[in-house]
Amino acid sequence: MRRQTKQARDDRWTPGALGVFFLARVKALLKFLQLGKKSGALLSMAAATAVYTWFYQWEFALGVTVMVLVHELGHVAAARHKGIPVTAPFFIPFLGALIMLKRNPRDAETEAYVALGGPLVGTIGAIVAFLIGLAADNPLFYAIAYIGFTINLINLLPIHPLDGGRIASTVTRWLWVAGAAGGLFAAIHLRSVLFFVLWALFVWDLFSKYVMHRGKPADYSVWGKIEVPFGDIPGDRWMLQTFREGGELPFRTYSDLDGHQYIDIVWEEAGAVKTVKLLEQGLIRSVVGTKVERRWQHTPKTLVLRYQIDYEPHENADYYTVPSRVRWKFGIGYGVLAVVLFVMLDIVEGLMASQGGFFHALRK
Structure with a gap:
């Protein structure tokens, strides 16, 4: 019995050890290939996949990383379409990934456009994973699609610095109030301390800007x-x-x-x-x-x-001034995308439930 326990423990550490070995070899390869600034993105992507592999099978780990990558590439494509240079995506395990804009948007419309690109392209990527699962009758792809839909739906919450918070600034800043309430519900539902901290910082920023320092400059x-x-x-x-x-x-x-x-x-x-x-x-x-x-x-x-x-801080008084047609355009796009994500999540959950649930799909 002791030998079996020791063997199981060794098997648990194997993915981590392989991940460290793999990252060391990848780093040397990147240096040899002289990939420059892209090497950090590739290393962080490999590291995130290795961490996910420690907990799940490698196919699912890779699928999660791809879902995050597709989401970030949506931001990259939207930013470049607006002529804003960006950094390569940097992956943070269990938190997703981020890109940095090398130039600030000139107005709220541009900011919302870049923000909407991530959930829009990310949703398309998750639908592709869902269709592959449907065509191949493979529950693993349902699980990957479920993660993709969840990531993009959470990002639509009207909370800064999430994408929804940036889109809301173009539609109506009153959505931030809804985000303050919905964000607390999401933090409790997800049981995430990090998400709760993010929500608390957002609420404090709103209180500080519109209550404590309303009508007077904040230093x-x-x-x-x-x-x-x-x-x-x-x-x-x-x-x-x-x-x-x-x-x-x-x-x-x-x-x-x-x-x-x-x-x-x-x-x-x-x-x-x-x-x-x-x-x-x-x-x-x-x-x-x-x-x-x-x-x-x-x-x-x-x-x-x-x-x-x-x-x-300097605030451009005209930053949030956008035409009504732009507000309607982003408002309708924001609402339709949220509905699509809710519907797709419900469909995927139903399919996975009929086949044994989410974790059963990972064992296939």
């Missing part, structure tokens, strides 16, 4: 540090010099053509300039040096200034 802060090696500090009496703390630092701010804002912080006493990229456009209130540290034990020895940037 945000960014912290960081400037490190200067001792040998780069001008003058020969800097060791005896007292560097000021708590004083405002000179700065200059500018934006590039892609809408990214930068700040050049000038630390005159140390002869250093540091460029900081803000996460969003904003009106800079102040840049203050909060603390100075001498790091004698480091190699090389450095002088460190910790700073704080206070700014007011």
